[in-house]
Amino acid sequence: MTSKKVSHYILLISVHGLIRGRDLELGRDADTGGQTKYVVDLARALAYQPSVGRVDLATRLVDDPEVGADYREALEPLDKSAQIVRIPAGPEGYIKKEELWDYLDIFADNLLEWLRQQTRMPDVIHSHYADAGYVGVRLSLLTGIPLVHTGHSLGRDKLGRLLAMGLSSDLIEQRYHISKRISAEEDVLANAELVVTSTRNEIAEQYELYDYYQPERMVVIPPGTDLEQFHPPENKVKIAFGKSLETFLNNPKKPMILALSRPDERKNIVSLVHAYGESPELQKLANLVIVAGNRDDIREMDEGAQAVLTEILLLVDYYDLYGHIAIPKHHKQEDVPDIYRLAALSKGVFVNPALTEPFGLTLLEAAACGLPLVATENGGPVDIIGACHNGILVDPLDSSAIANALLEILSSPKKWEKFSEKGLKNVRKRYSWNTHAQKYLETIQPLLEHHPEFPKVARVRGDLSYRDRAVFSDIDQSLLGSAEGLKAFAAYLAENRKKVFFGVATGRRLDSAMAILKRNGLPVPDVLITSLGTEIVYSPQMTPDSAWARHIDYHWNSKAIRRIIGELPGLTLQPKSEQSRFKISYHYDAEQAPTVEEIQTLLRQEEQAVNVYISFGQFFDIVPVRASKGLALRYFAQQWNLPLERILVAGGSGADEDMMQGNTLAVVVANRHREELSGLREPERIYFAAQPFALGIIEAIEHYDF
Known part of the structure; x- marks a missing residue:
């Protein structure tokens, strides 16, 4: 690694999924999506900044014959002074993020041990998603290193959507361990010095659901896109991926309506197929191309992906869309820019009909290749289309609105050109990784200056x-x-x-x-x-x-804590002999007192970050976080x-x-x-x-x- 005169050292943590520096397997499963690309791109972008001397991206080491050998390498150089650090935790094999909770303390211990072996400790820890947030909190509490966090998606928001879909609380808990996730997110919000979000919507509508909600600690820094990789098509350049679509389509030269995402129910691709199937005019104007991960046999995919793809195929048959729709089985990550460019050459449109989209990185990639956009009005696309003026927002549950927006762009060459040009111009201006990295470093500068690691005592x-x-x-x-x-x-x-x-x-x-x-x-x-x-x-x-x-x-404030707890029923202070400078102890009457979770919620709402304990069913203690x-x-x-x-x-x-x-x-x-x-x-x-x-x-x- 090269050295630099100024040496800020940033540790990024992203525990789950399959992360490597090349050929990212995006869409392989629900855990290997936009977040994995985001953290790799962020590590590279930060490493190129003059004030950054070192960036480590810590993730879980996976030694599994079912996945590539890259994921068992302890260290992988990225660019400049950035590297991926793989830390063992739990089983050697690859497991999904919902099953990682029992091993996160091991990950934290192993990562801290690895850090202790380095020549210096990081200046800042930046965790990504709730599982990494859990690890980041542990490291920050032990070392005093300031914590920055990016949620990517949030448990309370997901819980609300799953309940609205009719799933029972017990099933949600069994499948997603949602209570552990939400608890970890609450702890992160109580302990992070800064929360980085991609959109204003995240702050106003998603983080607002949490007890420890402090919008003044939150900042919007939209992610960037790689403008060297994602750029408009060059004239007369043949794109090989087009061959794989010819077997599906009667007229491959028609404009392409392109959707590119995981086959996940939340991505709402089924509504897009409904919109296309119910509009003969749309079928006449354009082909529908759905790039939804990779598959060999739908029956061997996980339950969610299997259900989505099966429903799409049933709708193709119901609307008799043969010859009008392409659903290729395989694509490589390096094909993605060409897929966008192929759609742009056809004068097509990129569509993201997700029920909600935390940010929408694919929208930036598509716009950087010259494609106009039709996207969900829920989440990040509001900010992206609002800033770039390159598309139309729609209600993702209204299939006729989706069809009308697509028709509006596809039937007007002038509108297509206008949206394409504005997207190209504004993505380059507002959404480059260099812009992101510069704003990020400006924002965390106070953390780099005022949080020395606590001293060791000989x-x-x-x-x-x-x-x-x-x-x-x-x-x-x-x-x-x-x-x-x-x-x-x-x-x-x-x-x-x-x-x-x-x-x-x-x-x-x-x-x-x-x-x-x-x-x-x-x-x-x-x-x-x-x-x-x-x-x-x-x-x-x-x-x-x-x-x-x-x-x-x-941040210990015993007077404020006594004031907040003092009027609650079922809690009486223990004798002075049981109190200490950093411990407030109560007798707890379970028949009268609020639950421990309710008391913790009250303390968080009053901005008190503490640890609370119930012992032997009758002793309730509060100590510093x-x-x-x-x-x-x-x-x-x-x-x-x-x-x-x-x-x-x-x-x-x-x-x-x-x-x-x-x-x-x-x-x-x-x-x-x-x-x-x-x-x-x-x-x-x-x-x-x-x-x-x-x-x-x-x-x-x-x-x-x-």
């Missing part, structure tokens, strides 16, 4: 430096509860003191934790993570970690250079969940509250013990051969 290690693994446990209902188990655990610690750190991670304050451990005859831990991850203390001098305290103080048992544990591991794979964590309630996810080895001990952790699914790293309390920890030590 530790006096003494004999602790010989320890190469650690056991951390919660105290109540995890470590305590069985005299036999405590005796066995104490013997394990005594036998392994020279090589094993002993730590506790508890909701108790330091004084309370020390007292109960002493009362039960346990040795003083080497590390105490107390008050739900808000305090880290090292023995034997009981030295508090002041750097951690400074780090978690970020940068504090949790899991985050504190990872901070400790970083400070002592201890791999997470060598840390065994034990817990038994919901407050322990985030320290059990990711690369740690975990055990859920048997107790009456373990159901709070029943959603954890990672059989190689999360073990559900048959034995209760400390006996369960001993069982896990044997299970993992720790």
Whole structure:
């Protein structure tokens, strides 16, 4: 990679789909669409800016014989100082984004470990889509690096549309894990310094649905298009793709109505076929060409694509459109610019009839090749056609409106020329990647200047430096509860003191934790993570970690939180002995109090980014957003250079969940509250013990051969 005088380092994260620097398999499936192209183009565009020294695009490593070998390469250079970094997480094989949620903590841990091995940390993290947002929040909370986010599409908007289609809430949850996605999006909005959107519509109508809605933190920066790749056709140049259409069409020289998208119900191609089939005049004027991904056998495609393509074929037969419509089975990504140019040469029109279109990158590509547009009035096309004045917006559910708009352009050579020329001119002026990158860097400049990474503190290690693994446990209902188990655990610690750190991670304050451990005859831990991850203390001098305290103080406003929560029924403050500087604790009466989700919503609406926990069904705690048992544990591991794979964590309630996810080895001990952790699914790293309390920890030590 080449070096530059100014060296801003930007980390882009896009977890799902198949991402590589060449021959992008757009349309292969629902996960490999416009977003994959967007992030690759963005990485390249940023790397060409003089002030940027390095751009890494982090995605998931896939080692699967069903996909190309490129996706198993850990590093892939792009251009200039940009590269793709592939991080392993979960199964080696390719899995769809809805199944990735259980592995995102592992992805975050592995990515952070990779970053620690680099010569410097990024200046900014930019996550793309909800899954990457989840990862970005974790990294930002741990490192203090500012987070920028682009949603691409949003879960609350999708949920509304799926419900409107008649799908049940249970089916939506089962198929899309929509609650996890929306929760991740809420956390992103609470923690991102900046949200980059493609259109004003996203801000006004989609993000407005979220609790932590702060439009002042949002900026519209439309994506660009590659003007070297997408350009008008040259005279007398034969386009090879035209041959593949000749077998479908009686008169291939007629103008082409072109639709290019995934065979996805939301893309609404079926309505376009209805519009064409119901208009003999349109059939006389033009051919309909639908480029909808690649297929060998429709029966082997996923359920959604299969349903769309089957419906299209049934409509072709119903309207007897044979000879008027082409639905080619295959195309390569490098064919796409030529497909647009072929349509432009025919004096055709590009149409996007999607139910809603978050942005509409294909509209820019088509316009850059000289095609007039007909597009949905829902979403990004409003901004694009509004800025370029090169087409007509339509109601995607009104097939006659679609047909009339197409007829208006196709039957008027003057209008066609006007729209074509305006599109060419305005796309070049407003939607180049260079323009996007320049505005992006101008917008994030304050983040690059004012967010240093929190300091590392040098530790006096003494004999602790010989320890190469650690056991951390919660105290109540995890470590305590069985005299036999405590005796066995104490013997394990005594036998392994020279090589094993002993730590506790508890909701108790330091004084309370020390007292109960002493009362039960346990040795003083080497590390105490107390008050739900808000305090880290090292023995034997009981030295508090002041750097951690400074780090978690970020945006913490205890007075505002007490004011917001104070009037709610079913919540009463616990005694002062249970409160601390960074922990507000309540007794929780489930019969009177709002649900935890409702309280979290209220706090978000009041712009309080915090972590909330319910433990043992009766204790409700609020801590800073940068504090949790899991985050504190990872901070400790970083400070002592201890791999997470060598840390065994034990817990038994919901407050322990985030320290059990990711690369740690975990055990859920048997107790009456373990159901709070029943959603954890990672059989190689999360073990559900048959034995209760400390006996369960001993069982896990044997299970993992720790």
